[in-house]
Amino acid sequence: xxxxxxxxxxxxxxxxxxxxxxxxxxxxxxxxxxxxxxxxxxxxxxxxxxxxxxxxxxxxxxxxxxxxxxxxxxxxxxxxxxxxxxxxxxxxxxxxxxxxxxxxxxxxxxxxxxxxxxxxxxxxxxxxxxxxxxxxxxxxxxxxxxxxxxxxxxxxxxxxxxxxxxxxxxxxxxxxxxxxxxxxxxxxxxxxxxxxxxxxxxxxxxxxxxxxxxxxxxxxxxxxxxxxxxxxxxxxxxxxxxxxxxxxxxxxxxxxxxxxxxxxxxxxxxxxxxxxxxxxxxxxxxxxxxxxxxxx
Ligand SMILES: [Zn+2]
Numbered sequence: 001x002x003x004x005x006x007x008x009x010x011x012x013x014x015x016x017x018x019x020x021x022x023x024x025x026x027x028x029x030x031x032x033x034x035x036x037x038x039x040x041x042x043x044x045x046x047x048x049x050x051x052x053x054x055x056x057x058x059x060x061x062x063x064x065x066x067x068x069x070x071x072x073x074x075x076x077x078x079x080x081x082x083x084x085x086x087x088x089x090x091x092x093x094x095x096x097x098x099x100x101x102x103x104x105x106x107x108x109x110x111x112x113x114x115x116x117x118x119x120x121x122x123x124x125x126x127x128x129x130x131x132x133x134x135x136x137x138x139x140x141x142x143x144x145x146x147x148x149x150x151x152x153x154x155x156x157x158x159x160x161x162x163x164x165x166x167x168x169x170x171x172x173x174x175x176x177x178x179x180x181x182x183x184x185x186x187x188x189x190x191x192x193x194x195x196x197x198x199x200x201x202x203x204x205x206x207x208x209x210x211x212x213x214x215x216x217x218x219x220x221x222x223x224x225x226x227x228x229x230x231x232x233x234x235x236x237x238x239x240x241x242x243x244x245x246x247x248x249x250x251x252x253x254x255x256x257x258x259x260x261x262x263x264x265x266x267x268x269x270x271x272x273x274x275x276x277x278x279x280x281x282x283x284x285x286x287x288x289x290x291x292x293x294x295x296x
Contacts, residue, residue, distance in 0.1 A: 059090070059101045061117070063110040070110035074117055076101060082120035084154040111138055112149045119158050126164035129233050134172055139165045144177035147191045148184045163190055163240065167233050170198060176212045190240035197232035197248050200225055224248050230255055 059079055061072040080087035090101060105113060115138055127135075134140060143166035150159035166173075178199055185192040200221035203213045213219045229249050239245050239254035253259060 059086075059103055061103045061105065061113065063105045063108050063113045065106045068110070069106075070114075072114070072117055074120070078120050079103075079117075082116070082123070082153075082155050082158055084156070086153060108149060109145065112142055112145050115139075115142060115146050116149055116153065116155065116158055119161060120155075123157060124161055126160050126237055127168055128164070129167055131233075134169050135165055140169045140172050143169055144173070144181055144191065144195075148180070151184075151186070151189070151191075159190075160237065163194065164237055166191070167194060167237075170233070178213065178216050178218070182217055188246070190245065193240045193245040194232055196221060197245075200248055201229060201232060204229075221248060230257065 057076060059074055059076045061074060061079075063070050063072070076090060080090060086103065093101060135143075139146075143162050147159050147162040147166060150156075150162055166177075170177075178195055181191055181195040185195065196218040199213050199216050199218035203211070203216075203219040203222035204225035206213065226249050234256055235245075235250075236254040236256070239250070239252065242252075242254075244250045244252040244254065251258060
């Protein structure tokens with residue numbers, strides 16, 4: 001990714017490429033080794049303070065290359081609110097009188113970047129899983145890819161929204177995105193945790209033989225699945241951000257079925273004990289009933 005002032009684009013591209021800026025894809029390659037990588041994206045949002053006065057009013061985002069390149073014009077502040085990665089790099093731009101900044105994303109898909117920009121302009125909260133309901137495109141097909149872009153751009157809230165969309169629509173996702181997730185989502189990331197659970201659970205349900213999950217790393221987890229293992233879509237979203245999200249057989253409070261069962265148990269415990277049948281019917285206390293019987 002390159003971010004430059006429009007009129008000095010070429011010169012600064014060289015400067016940033018060779019000094020400050022490492023592309024998100026390269027950053028990911030560098031840190032995706034599970035033995036070295038610590039999942040730190042969330043910390044960046046807290047570390048970098050947004051200084052809006054340093055920003056130009058509008059940024060130009062160039063996505064793709066050649067004939068397939070697409071250009072978006074977006075308010076810098078909108079992008080900076082949504083992406084810590086863009087915010088940090090726009091802050092590194094030298095002070096100048098140029099009105100525009102250029103962000104080049106040659107390796108990204110314009111459809112996915114447009115999803116990010118649309119969300120950045122009108123941020124939405126994560127959706128809550130509703131069985132049998134599905135979103136509209138482009139979310140059905142591209143939610144996992146949107147999460148991966150959000151991870152590269154360090155866009156925490158966008159990632160959360162994309163994860164909720166993926167959970168809602170994963171059963172319909174054409175050309176299963178599971179391989180894409182295993183290759184791009186960092187270890188211990190919420191998306192990989194959900195994907196692992198889904199693949200293992202479905203592999204177990206599919207039984208032996210070749211299916212769409214064959215060959216995936218997570219398919220090897222199918223042996224861990226128990227009859228009590230849940231459909232992963234029903235868990236609260238927070239589950240995938242916590243360690244319990246690693247456990248395919250998690251018994252945690254993020255499981256609504258477990259919560260409902262526990263609530264019912266508590267309700268039954270609070271219920272008054274059932275009366276003795278004969279005494280209740282006759283309106284006589286049990287003690288009095290016993291003494292009546294003993295006098296006969
Ligand atoms: Zn949990």
